[in-house]
Amino acid sequence: MNNEDYPSRRRDDDFQDDNNNGRSLTKRIIVWVLGALLLIIVALAALFFFWASSAPKISRNELASQSTTVIYDRNDKVISRLGAQKREYAKSNEIPDALKHAVVSIEDRRFYKNHGVDPMRIIGAATNNIFHRSDGTQGGSTLTQQLVKLSVFSTAASDRTFKRKAQEAWLAINVDRHFSKNEILEFYINKVYMGNGVYGMKTAAQYYYGKDLDELSLSQIATLAGIPQSPTYYNPAVKDTKAPTVRRNEVLDAMVRSKYISQADATKAKAQSVTQGLDDHHGNTSSNSVGVKEPVVDAYVKQVLAELEAKGYNPNTDGLHVHTNMDLGAQKKLYDEANNSVPFQSDDMQTGVAVTDPHNGQIIAMLGGRHTGKVVYGLNRATQTNRSTGSSAKPLMDYGPAIEYLHWPTFHSVSDDKFYWPGTNKVLHDWDNQTKGTMTMREALVQSRNVPAIRTLQKVGMKRATTFLNGLGIKQKKPFNLQNGIGLYISPLQVSAAYAAFANGGTYYKPYYISSLTTQDGKTITYSKDGHRAMTKGTAYMITDMLKGVIDDSQGTGNAAKLSGVNQAGKTGTTDYPSGKSQGGVMDSWMAGYTKNYSIAVWTGYDQPMSHSISTSYEKSAILLYKALMDYLDNENHASNWKRPDSVEAVRWHGHRELVLKDSKWALDFTAMDDDDDSSHSSSHSDSSSSSSLSASESSYFDKHSSSDASSSSSSQPADTNKPGPNTDSSTAGDNQAPTH
Template structure:
């Protein structure tokens, strides 16, 4: 009988096959696991090799670097120190002068395993990584130890671009080495004396004096907890801020961290948390004083403010990175400008303000800048040189109207333009000048020098908004809303933008983006240099022809900028004024002067910060902008005299009606006239024959109201508006009978759409 318990040949064969499949499957899994382990080991080895490779190139760190207080130093273009962040007196506090409570507070909030690790804390790194991945981080601690933070503050930049694996590897390596050579107490002392504490203050001892007028060992538990928590975000946790909620919350986080670390009891924390965050603050900032910089910070305030903003935009932290920043400021020119605005030039009152920007047409470097005048102790306040909420008035005409007309339509300087009755399309809103007159047909040169509004608007119509927008964009000027016809006589742009735009006329057509910083040197010796960023914005012919016409603003006996004329200086420019919107108040609201030589471009705004609550600028003080411009340009040209411009070979001079004019070579207008020898004419005064009126006010009149853009003080120059506007045909550019009385139209301010909406903001020439 067969034994049923014995496997048959078939069953044995099937079992063997199943066993082989199991063995095969298990072998595959084992191979996969071994492969993964191998890859992991390989990655670890490769990572370790890369780590040590990067570590081998790490910079050295000395005790002096660890102990130094690393404020950023700012230099002028002659390598002279003009500012140090943290000008207060810095007090280095020794370990025995630092309260144990403060040390415990710092360790609790910044690195609670500080006394256990050796510079790098793997547990802390893994914890921070896990918290970041799963979103459980409270924001109280990151992966860097106190020692790593000290190394970063002493050697490296905190710029976002420097947060690389290489930098982290070097930072970790140096932290390990620092721990080998210095005790925990020494490291903690270095950190407490180095960190930035807001308001230009470095080190917690200096901060104790600045905020409370006390030494560290005199502070309460609450005050020490606040100081310990501030380095994470000094500005946000500033107890002097108008809103101290963030500072209070941070102080309480530190107290709770100290409880968790068993340095204080919950009762002690609760009692300290009851103390007001503003208790015992010292408004006199204790025993702090200015540092060793011999430059009055008020003189350079606006410039330094923009430098700091630029540094932060580039990813640096000027308060922690210990940078050496070389700028393009000409300190002597800056001092001269400050003195002129505050002491030399006359203004209507101390409340009358100004914003000034000076750029170098060769490269876009910002040479000098003034954010205001008579500012008292205000530091890093409103910089009026970069504000864009005031209309530029008729300084817009060269860049919005006539420049594009030459560039795209090839208009000659003698192109006929019409100063006749004009209504904004689709409306009954009429546009006039201050004299409530129209002057008929005149040349483009005459219209620009006299700053007539209607010809400017008609020119923009011929050019087209699209092409004018393109021209402006090439000069670094743009806005979100589409431009309209009213922008022909005013743009919302800053003095810095106007200075940079006019600089393109000065240098033959290249627009350079204005910039403040020439180089940045970080603590590890890395140098980042900055070069001009320019592009061609217009043809050489356009730049030269505009310059030739704009000379007449200064040299024409009727010119609007004669108050800024400087004998022997080759300059060109444009004035501009605006009036109050809606005709609610008569008089001038803003007054501008923008001009340039081949070496400098200056734009000046003057007015009141709150024009609606201030008296209008009188006729006399509309010239304050010109006086300030003249004072600064006269100084600059005396230091670096500019030669006259040379006519490019794409332009030729022609005689039209017995007068010198310019035309683009080979254009349809050039073929109608014979070229003349330009050397036979004095270019500096060639436009004088183009004046047609004794009054040159850039004004717009609507519905019988005068919105005067007083480009020049006629009373000061001995001119009389009455009857003077009838002398329209002195030079043959005006048609007889051109002074027709305007038909009253709907009242308009400035800024209204072409479609007929009545604007409510802005002044004459503003959109």
């Protein structure tokens, strides 16, 4: 072998070394990856057991009990239990095998083989989610896990965490170890929510079919077994039976796949209507009383359930203990007065009432209607938003913004003369079809004159009026218009919450029903006030001072609501029919009023106003209902009078006490009155002739500042509305707005 061969041998050795090094590196990478995976598995296992160690305890009683959401008033008295029907618990030997087979087939087909959790089921559910495919029959949780969830945890989105899922799995494993499959199935069948306030399949058999479980047909059994996945849509008592029919058929098909029934049996059962055998009398599911009649609290409870769902809870399955802000005494008083005491034109004449606490926005009481019969969770007229408030809008959209942005005093001059809606030949008439010339802002508000209110809104401008309304929680998709100055389409609850800002000195609090709730695992969540400043203290006080006159003044439109010794303020509102559609009465009648402790808004009218109108004799039903409720509330919690803030001065104007904002141009030429208490002056309002007989100094001062104010506000005014358009027509209102007062 010559020397030329050596380099070649060295290269072969190098290749061999390279191969060895490559295999060694690959082995090291594999070892590192396996080691990392092992560490991850150990870490996850440690985390799982750490979370599991803090899992809540679960007992037989909790598994066997039915998950009832209980609702309390502010004094911890039970006012409602969801599913108040008589509950029937079915022992395992009372449950037909066909029902057990149906439940297992549709909910957990490997129920008898798994140990509380099913890895294959979890992988299958994950795969279906990734590829967006599912037969609609099997999710990721086993039947045992569903039982644990119903017994211990809530369904709120905030509780859907990895920690909660780990605890759920741990508890399911332990339940499977300590209880037989028949016991677990028994617990589940008796616990699930079945729609329409019904819990448990034995009770559901009575409610839907008026039968015991062993009397049901295969079709009916399959129907019951399919309900728990979506009780609202899959129960057979719904109007559209397509969804429950499809679900029943899915259960039957699942039973065939599991070999519990034959295809012929399934086909025969599918041929039956899903409504066959339904019992309108609901068998023997008599109501369990909680000491409070359902109609008394119906509207309030309906809104509580809606608020729970908005927070991510399922009140039908979560077994919550919900503490509300309801004053049950006030709620009963409101219901009794509306249904039994206050005169209404007929049983069909309706009302919607909301009471809020000005200190925090808590909803104290609510009535959605009167003489509603056995309707549960029906139309809640306290929260509907499609009826005009009439003149109750004037403090909110016209005079409140005038004080807030233009700094008007209560004696500011306003004109009550002939007015045409801008750009039309339509005349705005007042409730008495008269004009009264020049008057003060106080007089115009107390007497509820329409033309001065609209002229005030013109000077304020729509942009500033909208900002003021938005601050009071009043918003709408379409822009507000001039006609809204004498009629906002908002609910009694919105009115009550907005007026509460006047009552408390200018802070708007978002109204709320729930003070706290406790979930099945013992977690308590507390809810508190949510507010922001909507106006200055001066604006709130000056509006309140004027609105006292609506009730206390002999010419005030709310004089019938006057109560001796009660420090209150308020505003009425009615809406007349548009021109040519008169029904011989009014469409709507409102009374909104408040003390420092309560704000009440009452609407009365007919659901079909074009078929029925409120006659003159019953326009005051709203005022009388307000008065009865405020009398009760103030006796329970008497409110002191309002104290004038430092930003407001009381001045002498034409021999009467009026109010101005300090340091405004309106205050410069006047001497403040010694008015620390205000209580002796609350009803000292100028009479209707005061504007026409001013002293010389007052007249010259007023003329000077009135003209300058008009000039400064001219940019927000439309064209001269005293000039009619072509073909003058003395119509009673604009195209969409009826005259109000």
